Amino acid sequence: MSTTGLSPHSAEVEMYLDCGQYGRAKLKRITPTSVVLWESFDAPPCQADLIVRVDGQERVVRVDVVSGLNRDRLAAMVLPIDNVAPF
Numbered sequence: 371m372s373t374t375g376l377s378p379h380s381a382e383v384e385m386y387l388d389c390g391q392y393g394r395a396k397l398k399r400i401t402p403t404s405v406v407l408w409e410s411f412d413a414p415p416c417q418a419d420l421i422v423r424v425d426g427q428e429r430v431v432r433v434d435v436v437s438g439l440n441r442d443r444l445a446a447m448v449l450p451i452d453n454v455a456p457f
Contacts, residue, residue, distance in 0.1 A: 388419040410441040
């Protein structure tokens with residue numbers, strides 16, 4: 371079997387929700403209207419930076435964390451401020 375043209379490269383991906391004074395939460399998954407966190411985190415409703423870094427290339431999207439983040443839930447609703455899905 372030939373692998374010409376194929377690369378065994380695996381992307382290095384990091385995803386965070388930076389809630390400013392409340393801290394930064396590491397994300398497991400992002401959808402157009404929500405995020406799923408790796409571990410519990412508390413923050414009130416706020417605006418935050420949704421940060422995705424792939425192989426050193428960073429993209430930042432400003433979002434509203436609609437109902438805040440609660441230690442009892444690992445998912446939260448986020449909506450992009452410019453009404454365009456973040457990713």
